[in-house]
Amino acid sequence: MKKILLLLSLFTAISTSAQQLPMRLTYNRPAQFFEESLPIGNGKMGALVYGGTDDCLLYLNDITLWTGSPVDHNEGAGASKWIPEIRKALFAEDYQRADSLQLHVEGHNSAHYQPLATVHLYDWNEGKVKRYQRTLDIDRAIASDRFDRNGVTFTREYIASNPDRTIAIRLTASEKGALNFRIALGSQLPHEVKASQGGQLTMTGHATGDAKESVHFCTIVRLCETDGTVTADSEGLTLRHGSEATIYFVNATSYNGPRNHPVTAGAPYLENAADDTWHTANTNYEQVRSAHVSDYQQYYNRVKLNLGGELPTVTTDSLLRSQVPQLPPADGKTADGKPLPIPRGNAYLETLYFQYGRYLLISNSRTPGIPANLQGLWTPHLWSPWRSNYTMNINLEENYWPAFTTNLAEMAQPLDAFIQALAENGKHTAHHFYGIDRGWCACHNSDLWAMTNPVGENRESPMWSCWNMGGAWLVNTLWERYLFTRDRNYLRQIALPLMEGAHDFCDAWLIEDPKQSGKRQLITAPSTSPENEFITDQGYMGVTCYGGTADLAIIRELKVNLMEALRTIGAKSSQLSAMQRRLNQLRPYTIGKDGDLNEWYYDWRDKDPKHRHQSHLIGLYPGHHLQDARLQEACRQTLIQKGDETTGWSTGWRINLWARLHDGERAYRIYRKLLTPVRSEEDRNSTLPHAGGTYPNLFDAHPPFQIDGNFGGTAGVAEMLVQSSYEGGKATIELLPALPSAWSNGSVSGLCARGGYVVAMTWQEGRPTMVTVTAKASGKVTLVYGQDQAVLTLKAGETKTVTTWKSKK
Template sequence: MRLWYDKPARYFEESLPIGNGKIGGLIYGDPADDIINLNDITYWTGGPVDNGEGFGASKWVAEIRKALFNEDYRLADSLQHYLQGGESADYQPVGTLHIIGDNKAPVTDYKRTLDIDSSLVHIDYTQGGVRYHREYFATFPDRLIAIRLTADKPASINTKVMLTALVPHNVKASDKQLTMIGHAMGDELETIHSCTVLLLNNDGGTVSGADSTLTVSGANAVTIYLVNETSFGGARAKPITTGSDYIEKATDEAWHTKNVTYKMIRDRHVSDYQRFYDRVKFRLGYQQCDNTKPTDKLLKEYTARTEKALGNEGAAATNGQTPSNALSSISGPEDADDDALETLYFQYGRYLLISSSRYQNSPVMLQGLWSPYLYSPWHGNYTMNINLEECYWPAEAVNLSEMTKPLEGFVSSLRDNGIYTARNYYGINDGWCCCHNSDIWAKTSPVGGGKQDPKWCNWNMGGAWVVSAVWDHYLYTNDKNYLRRKAFPLMKGAAEFCSEWLVRNPNKPDELITAPSTSPEAEYITDKGYKGATCYGGTSDLAIIRELFVNVLAAADVLDIKNDFTKKIAKQLEELHPYTVGKNGDLNEWYYDWDDADVHHRHQSHLYGLYPGHTLPPELYDAARRTLEMRGDESTGWSTGWRINLWARLGDGNHAYRLYRYLLRYVSPQDYNGPDAVHRGGTYPNLFDAHPPFQIDGNFGGTAGVCEMLVRSTPDGITLLPALPDEWKDGAITGIRLRGHYVVDMEWKNGKVTNYTITSKEPLSAVVKVNGHTKKLKLKKRGNEMLYSVSNVF
């Protein structure tokens, strides 16, 4: 399981990412100037949100509803601007490290590798008759980035090490040390500050320092440690007055390296990483593939086979026609290469999650942890209408439950601020809500500044959506204490807001709807020809609320809670405006059977109840299928990831696999515009997802999609191979977690499970559907272990 290349990276989308959940690096690996972009997940502009923002804006809700129920959608769109607040903060890079080689001889035998089995990056090359090796990693136990430079001949390392940044900064060189103090863009007295300390240890040779550079001459080996801390002290702490003592923390972490060896730090890092990574193994075909081709070449050849097999069918699918399974024609010696890339991409998603989601209250942002830009695309923010949630879809299933803790802490901060957003903007004194964009400060209010399009600014279902993750954490762990203390209060607060936000439809008083409503980033065309975004009773709103109410009632049942509130939402659940099917046989996105302004739109929010939810009735699956056919297969990277899961949830593994191959189509780096440039949704040379530009949610959506094709679990039962593609007829996977607190290992051949083992830490019963048969199985104690399991061999 490795990504490897035979040349240095020229672009960000070719670099190799390392991270420990807080600090990260993007490694380019050029011997002449090895660039490492540096990030810290807590480094943002801005400061704590003003919880007085929007006070009094709620008076406009009644006016918007009046316009809507008069069917004046143009006026409703216009009035929505009064329910908009300021923009979110920006994620920013901490700095850039340069390792500049003094050897001017030609470079040969170059290889750049990311080993995701051990979370180590290696650069190997020959120059001037010397074989050089560089190793890089970001370690969680020791909270630093480590780099080791070695050569096969003594006194061969001659290099400069330089530290700089795009943000305002100052660098000071001292004895084998660089110290950089900087701050994010904005008022120096208000914004987040950082302290970066680089320490250099040399074996032989000499080291001198000046300004922002250390110069190494004639060394046998060099070790570099880099630590970074910021003044971010939590969403409510002012970075300067009540924030973290970042200089003292960085200094302490730097001094810690004086008492350990490189080998100790490396061993701790690998051991810590592998205790998570090694939980899941995935194989396609009869044996694990030998990854013998550079990853960019593997990706390009894979893409060429996909496009050759599909031919013109991609265009037919985009136009709403159901394609045949042309991918079944892909067979031959390239099968092993396909298996290698498809399993690598799955495990790469797990690597990225371990590397970017381990720091308290700071979940992965749109680019995960890694961005070289002063101003990241879309602020690098937490986009609440799908993107943040998609990042955590695979976490529980791929046995990385611990990586959801930053999201849990962040949701608590959203709750604290969202109470004020509910009151100020929507006039609701119970519960909390969150709108489209958030940031490190847990912003919950709508954005747009009174000027932006309501189709994305004026959506307030973010809180209702994101709490599904904390409910899922309970389902996977059976941790009632967690449900009682953490999950249920967050879910209940989101449900309280939604309960008060629902209104009677004056045209049909027996049903409840939302008003105003939008369907994230989408637009309708009314029967009178008006193109707009604001409506009432949008399907996605009601699907999210329906799912939330069902989950809250289920949680209340587990906790033996029955009170006026549970009775209220149970009644409201029955009165929600139902799903409707349109004239084209598709699931309506809007209250009325209006046309979509863009039938191929990247969002499919009205299918929320199908996936990631579980509440869309099976009798509407055909309508959901028709909706997906009309949307087509060509889309952005993260949307393709979502569609993989939707098709898999419908049981159509071949179509899900088709989209998996679409997701893995080669895309050129964003700034490359040569004659062979390709810019679309897909995958960059370093396997980062191309929205475009890079958005990490597509990587995580793809990894989740593999799980959904192989295993389906609900509180009611387990299905093995529910949507297995024809192309994956043989394989094995171990360590996949299931709702209900189970883990499954299984192997299959010719599309049928040949053996499986289900394990739990509790003596549970499991309802299992396998090879078309359903059985109820009792897990029994396994030897002297504190585990219970059941196995079956066919």
């Protein structure tokens, strides 16, 4: 067997602990718009730092501050009687009637996520401002701004500390006695502010709605650690003649879990806020800062990426604008028939965007039972787009795609209790809306209260509201945790019961296809493909169908994963055989006349052929079951037909889909499209497009802002570099499976692989030169690069390095 010795020199080898440039977002002016502000967060509280000189603006958020109260378990009683009528209309091919009947199987819309507070820091000094700079250092999770005025340098540093449960601002002046400012605290919500001596403001209030039915909050602000004079009144705090000062913000709400009323059974928010404030009185800023950086870096520093490049000499928004993609035609070929290479973008920006996604996930997903919402935890809007809720037909799932691959498994833990709450509420939804008394389901939207009902309020389009596969898709994230950790206790106690409940609902929801007499094929009816519309052969544009590919893809993925989970714990072969028979009965994928994967039961046209959703490709990514080469080629044709122009989160998904197809050039092309600069939503003077892409602060543009695109982009980079599988006790790691020519040299450390492995590697001219694998659990793993491979046997905690490969037989 031929051995291939990869180039390795003791004098030129790059350490497999990747050397990464400092990761910073920099600007030379305050933010004018939300999409220019800098986000900080401790997993519960967050702040949007606009900065400023005469008026420095911040918005504060708390991830537990929503409208609404616990769901009514009797909602939808009797709605299931419409399901047979809808099926009757469908199988009579009366899609218009089916669409109209779907309105009877809708419930209330979700609650709204709401902003906590608005903070102004008014500088009372006068004089011309020079050399303003605003920075977000994502290596340390510290935001700052500074400027010169009258020969004095003023600096403000902003942190959101998880250990100390506070947001803190440290203000300094280069000249003694030069700090003169006022803090004004307010809110868009019903509120009251009181001042107390000693430099403290207390704001109490509640979410929009009836005060007897709403989440209440208490925000306390302390101005301390200063050599100046502090005074307080009902409108704010004032400091005079200081050279340094610290401001602490703490907040608590009455939210006490999804089944507890926020008033009658609410958490003691006043006492909790007072306790957190007392804690800040017994520490100092340097201690808080040190604990914050240490806590943050224990997660962030696990992964380092080096794609080359150098520190930019321009601001981040300027760097982004300089990267407007000038890309060759998607179907362009070289003279020898190979795809045209994609011109290299800015390597620093591409690395920064990857790490920014990890920064955002650490900063906004650390509260048990409350995962990141559509905007993470950051919004300045009283009424955020799409209620800033949990959209479970892609967006909530996409939020957690980078969690396991980029070594942030802890950040996905909020999903555990959230899905458990969905399962509790979803049993009632399954019964009332669908007439099913096995298992549980969750639909298109959810919120703080873990609502599971189909939304739409009996008046909105079933195109998006009448979809019940959210729970079935979401539980696969729990299975992913097991694959990356091999924690059998977690599998038995948390993942498996929830997977089984979601599966039981799906299995009961399946019916035999009456159009395939004698074949006993199983389909869903009614069915929709999230937010997409079909055109029948008779010209009707509709949304309700039967046997939609997306439904069956989700159910197929769940069945495959559940069977593997049951094998892992030693389930009886009779149980597995019965499940396999049901799996084999699912209506198979079909390929259309244009070579694409059919999204509908029939080979219908889409109303929008380039639609942002590609739900029928779930089995390719994030799923794993769609491995047939012929079907993968149909997926490729589907992506080609859809093109490259789409919304931000959809762009993030397409990076991963192309990577899973091992097409590095197309994946990189879409990554560059994701980094297309777009204008802020309220900036009417900008010449930048209003489209999917990236805002000046690197937030993802749907548009408007949705954080899932950031997470999809980060996951996509990881997917281009490492792919993995763990099945039947066998682990396989593919190295550089979708590496674009633009990244021909580089290094990465800390990426995780299924089977419980951590990978570091360097590569030159597109080939790995050194690969280091560390095992979290004992086992054997096969490393694959193209036609070469290496097999390692490792004990838990052991590390091995590979520089020599063997060709596959």
